[in-house]
Amino acid sequence: MDFGIGERGQALRAEVRAFLKEHLTDELAERCHRTGVAHDDAFVRAMHEAGLLALGWPEEWGGRPCDPLGLSVVEEELSKAEAPTYGVSTTHMVARAILRCGNDRQRAEIIPRAVRGEILIVLGFTEPECGSDLAAARTRAVRDGDEWVINGSKMFTTNAHIGDYVFLLARTGTTSKHEGLTVFLVPADQPGIEAQAVRTISGERTNITYYRDARVHDDWRIGDVGGGWRVLGEALQEEHSVGFGASMLRLLEAAEGWARTARGNSGRPRITDPDVRERLGRCAAEAEVSLLLQRRAAAMAGQGVVPVAEGPMAKLFSSEALTRAAEDLFDLLGPDALRGHLSPGAPEGGRVEHALRFSLGTTIYGGTSEIQRGIIARRGLGLPR
Amino acid sequence: MDVAPSDEQRRLVESFTALFGDASPPSRVRAAEPLGFDPALWETVRSAGIVAMAVGEADGGWGAEPLDLALVAEVQGRFLAPVPIVEAQVAARLLARLRTPRAASALAAALAGERTVTMAVHPSREGVARLVPAGAVADDVLVMDGGRLLLVPSGGDHGQVENLGAMPLADLRLGPDAEVLADGPGAEAAYETALDEFLLLTAAAQVGIAARAVEIGVGYVKQRRAFGVPIGSFQSIGHALADSATAVDGARLLTYEAAWAHGTEPGRFAELAAMAFAFATETAREATYRSLHFHGGYGFTDEYDIQLYYRRARAWAAVCLEPRAAYRRAADHRYSAVRTAAPMEEQWTSA
Numbered sequence: 117m118d119f120g121i122g123e124r125g126q127a128l129r130a131e132v133r134a135f136l137k138e139h140l141t142d143e144l145a146e147r148c149h150r151t152g153v154a155h156d157d158a159f160v161r162a163m164h165e166a167g168l169l170a171l172g173w174p175e176e177w178g179g180r181p182c183d184p185l186g187l188s189v190v191e192e193e194l195s196k197a198e199a200p201t202y203g204v205s206t207t208h209m210v211a212r213a214i215l216r217c218g219n220d221r222q223r224a225e226i227i228p229r230a231v232r233g234e235i236l237i238v239l240g241f242t243e244p245e246c247g248s249d250l251a252a253a254r255t256r257a258v259r260d261g262d263e264w265v266i267n268g269s270k271m272f273t274t275n276a277h278i279g280d281y282v283f284l285l286a287r288t289g290t291t292s293k294h295e296g297l298t299v300f301l302v303p304a305d306q307p308g309i310e311a312q313a314v315r316t317i318s319g320e321r322t323n324i325t326y327y328r329d330a331r332v333h334d335d336w337r338i339g340d341v342g343g344g345w346r347v348l349g350e351a352l353q354e355e356h357s358v359g360f361g362a363s364m365l366r367l368l369e370a371a372e373g374w375a376r377t378a379r380g381n382s383g384r385p386r387i388t389d390p391d392v393r394e395r396l397g398r399c400a401a402e403a404e405v406s407l408l409l410q411r412r413a414a415a416m417a418g419q420g421v422v423p424v425a426e427g428p429m430a431k432l433f434s435s436e437a438l439t440r441a442a443e444d445l446f447d448l449l450g451p452d453a454l455r456g457h458l459s460p461g462a463p464e465g466g467r468v469e470h471a472l473r474f475s476l477g478t479t480i481y482g483g484t485s486e487i488q489r490g491i492i493a494r495r496g497l498g499l500p501r
Numbered sequence: 502m503d504v505a506p507s508d509e510q511r512r513l514v515e516s517f518t519a520l521f522g523d524a525s526p527p528s529r530v531r532a533a534e535p536l537g538f539d540p541a542l543w544e545t546v547r548s549a550g551i552v553a554m555a556v557g558e559a560d561g562g563w564g565a566e567p568l569d570l571a572l573v574a575e576v577q578g579r580f581l582a583p584v585p586i587v588e589a590q591v592a593a594r595l596l597a598r599l600r601t602p603r604a605a606s607a608l609a610a611a612l613a614g615e616r617t618v619t620m621a622v623h624p625s626r627e628g629v630a631r632l633v634p635a636g637a638v639a640d641d642v643l644v645m646d647g648g649r650l651l652l653v654p655s656g657g658d659h660g661q662v663e664n665l666g667a668m669p670l671a672d673l674r675l676g677p678d679a680e681v682l683a684d685g686p687g688a689e690a691a692y693e694t695a696l697d698e699f700l701l702l703t704a705a706a707q708v709g710i711a712a713r714a715v716e717i718g719v720g721y722v723k724q725r726r727a728f729g730v731p732i733g734s735f736q737s738i739g740h741a742l743a744d745s746a747t748a749v750d751g752a753r754l755l756t757y758e759a760a761w762a763h764g765t766e767p768g769r770f771a772e773l774a775a776m777a778f779a780f781a782t783e784t785a786r787e788a789t790y791r792s793l794h795f796h797g798g799y800g801f802t803d804e805y806d807i808q809l810y811y812r813r814a815r816a817w818a819a820v821c822l823e824p825r826a827a828y829r830r831a832a833d834h835r836y837s838a839v840r841t842a843a844p845m846e847e848q849w850t851s852a
């Protein structure tokens with residue numbers, strides 16, 4: 117057994133840190149915070165120029181070899197720094213799905229541009245009436261010659277207002293729930309699609325999108341008609357090392373920074389207080405467990421084993437632990453914890469307050485905690501439905 | 502990162518799984534209560550080299566890594582084997598660390614199987630070492646007494662303290678035959694490392710307890726039916742077991758990481774060992790509680806095995822530290838630069 121990230125992991129980590137130091141400026145971080153948009157064209161271009169976007173892609177597609185474990189080290193650094201990479205991750209998730217399920221033409225059009233950071237693809241799965249039960253999607257696509265005509269609405273289409281394409285799950289048949297679904301790559305810039313901002317408590321901006329006779333050419337159908345559920349499965353399957361261990365480290369560092377400087381009644385730094393130490397110790401332990409579960413899932417993927425229950429374990433544990441830690445460390449800071457990011461004098465720039473807000477979404481998107489537990493119970497423990 | 506055991510480690514786990522599977526089924530665990538000691542099994546594992554594996558070849562042992570010891574402790578936890586493996590291993594390693602002639606002869610007696618040596622995990626107070634693990638069955642006890650590390654022959658007259666976990670605990674009065682093995686900062690440092698190792702191996706045993714508790718629970722809820730369906734199809738049951746299964750995997754990874762750090766990142770070992778102990782203990786408590794609860798009334802009876810696990814998950818930890826104190830201990834190592842001035846005993850036990 118080996119719990120190190122190895123020389124290669126260390127080198128990658130150093131590379132990402134150096135990149136972030138140069139490109140994740142205070143000004144950019146501030147802008148992302150204010151707009152709630154975790155995507156920035158110039159930043160993504162810089163990632164491409166630094167060779168970071170190509171990581172893990174096959175060399176024939178201009179990629180740079182990197183195993184899933186190396187990728188998870190990179191993800192950890194980006195996520196700990198709150199780098200604006202949500203757009204990159206959705207784009208690459210779709211590009212990987214196209215690599216597996218698309219045709220040659222689709223691959224040739226999409227993958228090189230995704231690897232160079234030239235396009236932004238957003239995910240149109242969730243609807244106003246269904247999210248966990250994605251197969252209940254009602255947004256319809258009806259064939260019209262070489263094209264499909266789309267009507268319906270999608271909820272929580274993050275980045276739809278700036279995206280180039282929507283990876284859209286649509287209903288094309290009504291006889292079977294799961295086999296009546298088809299996936300399309302729909303150009304976002306057309307009159308039939310409207311994105312309206314939806315604001316969230318963390319400040320993250322997402323959208324509700326309306327489709328009114330929107331059109332997509334059949335060339336941009338990904339996979340078979342009625343094969344959408346399988347394509348979706350492949351796309352989601354690729355997300356192995358999803359987790360929030362690095363967000364916990366970010367929160368922990370903020371709380372540690374506070375504890376080293378804030379003084380209690382005795383005049384000594386709060387970090388000398390056993391209660392403070394206990395709570396930081398617990399957060400540090402659960403952050404470690406989160407990262408270990410994430411890296412284990414990535415290591416399995418690297419060996420060609422699908423982490424069927426292990427991936428959900430990492431997502432479930434890390435998001436729930438982050439939520440607990442944010443709640444506890446918010447309490448720990450006392451009334452000052454209330455001071456938000458924009459208020460001068462907020463402890464550690466309001467990071468703990470922000471973590472409290474941010475953490476809540478992590479147990480919801482990417483499959484809620486209940487959905488993850490269900491997968492672990494049935495596929496990991498073999499319990500009956 | 503590679504979380505798979507080596508072939509050699511896999512064989513080690515297989516051989517102890519086979520050994521305890523034969524020699525420590527729940528019936529034997531029950532039969533060994535209330536003392537919590539099976540002399541025949543102790544003889545078997547001792548001749549299989551359980552103490553020798555823990556110390557280096559130069560000291561007459563086999564030089565197994567802490568990771569190997571953790572793997573064995575996990576198997577012991579799965580089977581609740583009523584033998585003082587962790588106690589004897591950690592005590593032997595402490596003797597080896599002291600490098601004095603008397604410590605060497607005590608170690609030689611332990612390795613030869615002439616004497617069972619254990620250690621008190623709290624410093625003595627007013628001439629008494631309290632709740633010494635395996636104190637009721639050991640021949641010699643290592644005790645920290647006011648900055649001196651003593652070798653105390655138990656004299657055989659120390660009756661067991663009746664306890665929740667059916668552990669062979671004893672309160673031990675330090676008599677005139679106690680010998681000083683070492684004193685000063687060197688003794689304290691050696692003892693502290695032994696405590697870290699005790700926490701690590703207890704964490705591993707807790708992982709075994711928790712993992713087995715989840716298996717027992719899963720097995721039961723697949724069979725038991727209510728309202729016409731297996732109770733395992735109820736989400737309130739399935740989801741709780743999923744949370745425990747997740748925590749078990751996390752606790753196991755954290756424990757192995759701590760054991761790995763012992764040799765590879767020694768600067769992090771003490772912190773990780775305390776974290777692993779705290780997290781694995783909380784995991785084992787929760788897993789055994791849930792599993793027992795999902796047995797309904799049967800879980801509350803003596804007849805079902807889950808109660809054996811429930812009691813030990815609490816007792817094996819409580820003899821050392823409550824989890825909250827272990828998180829504080831982890832923080833003490835993590836933030837050593839701003840260490841509180843509290844004396845060692847307080848850090849180990851204090852609220």
Ligand SMILES: Cc1cc2nc3c(=O)[nH]c(=O)nc-3n(C[C@H](O)[C@H](O)[C@H](O)COP(=O)(O)OP(=O)(O)OC[C@H]3O[C@@H](n4cnc5c(N)ncnc54)[C@H](O)[C@@H]3O)c2cc1C
Nearest residue numbers: 239240241242246247248272273274480481482483484486
């Ligand atoms: C900030 C943010 C960004 C997002 N970005 C995107 C995006 O870019 N693209 C996209 O398609 N979606 C996105 N989502 C949507 C997200 O994936 C869904 O919100 C999520 O999957 C849950 O679906 P829902 O909101 O419809 O809740 P519901 O499915 O209605 O669930 C409501 C509650 O019921 C519980 N529940 C549901 N089913 C079960 C069950 N079988 N057993 C037990 N409990 C159950 C859920 O756990 C939840 O607590 C985003 C969401 C947020 C908050």
